[in-house]
Amino acid sequence: MTTRRAQWARSLPVSWTEVVVYLLLLALAALGLGVAIVRFMRGLGATTNLSNAYPWGIWITFDVFIVPFSAGAFTLAAVVYILNDERYHVLVPPVVLAGLLGYIMVCAVLLADLGLPHRFYNIIAFLNPESFMFEISWCVMLYTVVLVLEFSPVVLESLGWEGPHRLVRSFTVVFVSAGIILSSLHQSSLGSMWLLLQDKLHALWWTPLLPLLFLLTAIAGGLCMAILVSMLLPRAFGRPVRTHLLANLGRAVAGFLAVYGVLKLLDLLIAGELGLLFTGSTLSFLFWAELLIGVAGPVAILSQSRLRETNRGLLAGASLATLGLALNRANISMFAIWRPRGTVYIPHWMEVAILVGAVAAAVLVLALAARLLPTMLGPTEEEAA
Amino acid sequence: MSKAMLIDTTRCTACRGCQVACKQWNDLPAEKTRNLGSYQNPYRLSAYTWTIVQMREVEYEGRLFWSFLKRQCMHCLHPACVSACPVGAMHKLPDGPVLYNDARCIGCRYCMTACPFRIPRFEWDKPVGYIRKCHFCFDRLAEGLMPACVKTCPAGALQFGEREEMIALAEQRLKAQPERYIQHVYGKEEGGGTSVLILSAVPFAYLGLPTLADHPVPSEQELAMPFEYLGVPSLGREPVAKLNDDLARYGTPGIAIGVAAILAGLQWYSKRRGTGQHTGDAAPAAKESGS
Numbered sequence: 001m002t003t004r005r006a007q008w009a010r011s012l013p014v015s016w017t018e019v020v021v022y023l024l025l026l027a028l029a030a031l032g033l034g035v036a037i038v039r040f041m042r043g044l045g046a047t048t049n050l051s052n053a054y055p056w057g058i059w060i061t062f063d064v065f066i067v068p069f070s071a072g073a074f075t076l077a078a079v080v081y082i083l084n085d086e087r088y089h090v091l092v093p094p095v096v097l098a099g100l101l102g103y104i105m106v107c108a109v110l111l112a113d114l115g116l117p118h119r120f121y122n123i124i125a126f127l128n129p130e131s132f133m134f135e136i137s138w139c140v141m142l143y144t145v146v147l148v149l150e151f152s153p154v155v156l157e158s159l160g161w162e163g164p165h166r167l168v169r170s171f172t173v174v175f176v177s178a179g180i181i182l183s184s185l186h187q188s189s190l191g192s193m194w195l196l197l198q199d200k201l202h203a204l205w206w207t208p209l210l211p212l213l214f215l216l217t218a219i220a221g222g223l224c225m226a227i228l229v230s231m232l233l234p235r236a237f238g239r240p241v242r243t244h245l246l247a248n249l250g251r252a253v254a255g256f257l258a259v260y261g262v263l264k265l266l267d268l269l270i271a272g273e274l275g276l277l278f279t280g281s282t283l284s285f286l287f288w289a290e291l292l293i294g295v296a297g298p299v300a301i302l303s304q305s306r307l308r309e310t311n312r313g314l315l316a317g318a319s320l321a322t323l324g325l326a327l328n329r330a331n332i333s334m335f336a337i338w339r340p341r342g343t344v345y346i347p348h349w350m351e352v353a354i355l356v357g358a359v360a361a362a363v364l365v366l367a368l369a370a371r372l373l374p375t376m377l378g379p380t381e382e383e384a385a
Numbered sequence: 386m387s388k389a390m391l392i393d394t395t396r397c398t399a400c401r402g403c404q405v406a407c408k409q410w411n412d413l414p415a416e417k418t419r420n421l422g423s424y425q426n427p428y429r430l431s432a433y434t435w436t437i438v439q440m441r442e443v444e445y446e447g448r449l450f451w452s453f454l455k456r457q458c459m460h461c462l463h464p465a466c467v468s469a470c471p472v473g474a475m476h477k478l479p480d481g482p483v484l485y486n487d488a489r490c491i492g493c494r495y496c497m498t499a500c501p502f503r504i505p506r507f508e509w510d511k512p513v514g515y516i517r518k519c520h521f522c523f524d525r526l527a528e529g530l531m532p533a534c535v536k537t538c539p540a541g542a543l544q545f546g547e548r549e550e551m552i553a554l555a556e557q558r559l560k561a562q563p564e565r566y567i568q569h570v571y572g573k574e575e576g577g578g579t580s581v582l583i584l585s586a587v588p589f590a591y592l593g594l595p596t597l598a599d600h601p602v603p604s605e606q607e608l609a610m611p612f613e614y615l616g617v618p619s620l621g622r623e624p625v626a627k628l629n630d631d632l633a634r635y636g637t638p639g640i641a642i643g644v645a646a647i648l649a650g651l652q653w654y655s656k657r658r659g660t661g662q663h664t665g666d667a668a669p670a671a672k673e674s675g676s
């Protein structure tokens with residue numbers, strides 16, 4: 001193991017740029033942590049621009065975007081361990097770690113968002129099974145544990161702990177299955193959460209299909225995360241990108257997005273609300289943007305093998321779809337909700353700083369893991385040979 | 386039995402005695418307010434102001450109305466806030482009041498997001514804030530008294546009693562003076578019904594209340610709402626909380642069982658197909674746990 005790690009380290013000389021990037025990420029993460037401490041000491045009113053008109057702000061938008069984006073971990077695990085397609089196994093560690101970091105970010109940001117954060121354990125002590133917020137919190141907590149288990153083999157193997165490693169391995173299918181069930185539940189519940197806003201959420205977005213639509217976009221968005229991580233991380237460390245594998249994922253993204261797009265439009269058609277697309281209002285424009293950037297564009301790119309077999313095409317398709325996902329979640333959680341006249345919300349810099357810090361910390365951990373854990377990016381070419 | 390309050394906006398003189406009575410009974414502090422060019426003051430509900438008399442100048446059928454509507458928690462029969470609350474801090478008493486339990490709340494503010502009447506407020510000014518809203522004077526109700534605001538109303542605009550009686554009283558007034566009222570008891574059916582019932586001389590949408598989808602509503606321009614698209618939020622007769630609760634009750638186990646069945650099926654299928662195709666290190670794991 002030591003020799004392997006030594007080899008690994010030698011194959012990757014640390015450059016100054018890399019060190020500077022790490023330090024920068026560290027600084028941002030430290031700033032975020034500092035601001036978070038201020039937020040806990042001084043309360044929400046003093047450190048955010050949230051108000052009675054905007055009880056939820058950019059933090060919730062971040063959460064409802066990062067959760068489906070992190071779904072890459074569960075979709076890829078389903079491909080490898082349930083559909084038993086071994087070829088994708090090599091992609092699993094970085095994607096699962098990215099998913100895990102995504103969920104840890106969400107938990108941290110949710111904690112900062114609570115008005116009574118010191119009481120978070122009430123979510124375990126008192127249950128209201130009719131609340132989707134309750135279901136989401138539970139599934140997110142449990143699924144984070146599942147992700148730790150799913151990622152643990154990589155760490156245990158690097159540490160050379162054979163016993164625990166084999167034990168975890170032998171239960172892989174069990175907790176992967178649990179992860180898939182938990183993910184289906186909370187990804188759809190994130191959509192169900194908005195059902196109560198029937199009269200407040202604009203009709204372009206409110207539909208009883210919200211849970212299904214959220215699940216579909218989470219699968220597509222998660223696959224995009226898998227593509228982006230599997231492309232950008234090896235690239236950053238000068239390792240080969242497995243383009244043909246990612247192209248298959250890209251095709252699946254196109255498929256899921258196409259189904260989503262058709263469902264969405266059919267739903268509007270049946271509800272007799274297609275006319276809302278052409279009112280020329282700001283919201284109809286946002287809806288078009290979401291549909292073109294997040295559905296039409298990526299489907300056009302990723303459905304053509306000529307384009308998705310190239311790194312550039314894949315990158316474009318996956319990035320567009322991710323952007324569309326973010327816009328969709330922002331529309332639902334922020335823009336398309338009724339507000340009293342004359343109220344505005346522009347996030348406080350402290351709200352933004354906490355998010356930036358969380359993302360910086362996640363990227364830093366992902367990069368360090370890729371560098372320090374020998375099995376993260378799969379065998380190097382010479383090892384494979 | 387379920388209690389209700391009847392608000393007759395046509396009788397209200399905007400004396401705002403109810404605002405003061407509410408503050409007195411509940412020991413709520415005064416607030417520093419700004420003059421926004423309206424007698425409506427404070428301008429909005431807050432954690433320290435649980436009821437306000439909303440004042441709107443409304444043009445309807447060629448006449449100008451100065452409408453006064455007491456805003457407060459509607460104490461819905463199927464409250465969205467109760468369905469939303471993950472820890473059961475929001476709960477409804479059998480006789481009507483929708484209450485908030487300080488000791489349970491985690492401050493997620495989903496109740497604020499979910500309430501169709503935009504009632505719950507948060508104590509933004511405190512390091513550790515709680516949700517606050519009208520509690521229907523549940524403490525007075527328990528002693529057989531009426532809410533403080535109703536008790537104080539000198540104009541007879543507020544009435545309190547059994548919900549059926551209040552509906553009957555409202556309908557009686559509609560019949561007695563048809564020209565005085567829009568022929569509709571607001572809150573009888575809206576969102577599955579509320580414990581606060583309202584009578585008005587102008588359509589309820591003009592008062593900023595979410596109205597039944599099938600009710601005639603003024604055009605969006607007339608309302609001059611901020612966002613044209615949501616000028617008139619609409620409520621169904623079915624409480625939306627019911628959709629939520631049914632989905633949570635049956636959908637959640639349904640999804641869990643359905644997905645588990647699919648996974649088991651896939652496992653069985655891939656085993657039948659033979660695990661011989663497996664290469665790489667995860668294959669043994671799949672075999673071990675599958676056996």
Ligand code: SF4
Pocket residue numbers: 457458459460461464465466467483499500501502503504505518
């Ligand atoms: S008006 Fe809002 S806060 Fe009051 S009971 Fe209904 S949903 Fe709850």
Ligand code: SF4
Pocket residue numbers: 469470471472473474475485489490491492493494495496497516
């Ligand atoms: S803020 Fe408190 S009362 Fe409101 S939904 Fe969250 S936990 Fe329940």
Ligand code: SF4
Pocket residue numbers: 406407408410411435436457518519520521522532533534535
């Ligand atoms: S019922 Fe009680 S708490 Fe509610 S507005 Fe009236 S006085 Fe205030």
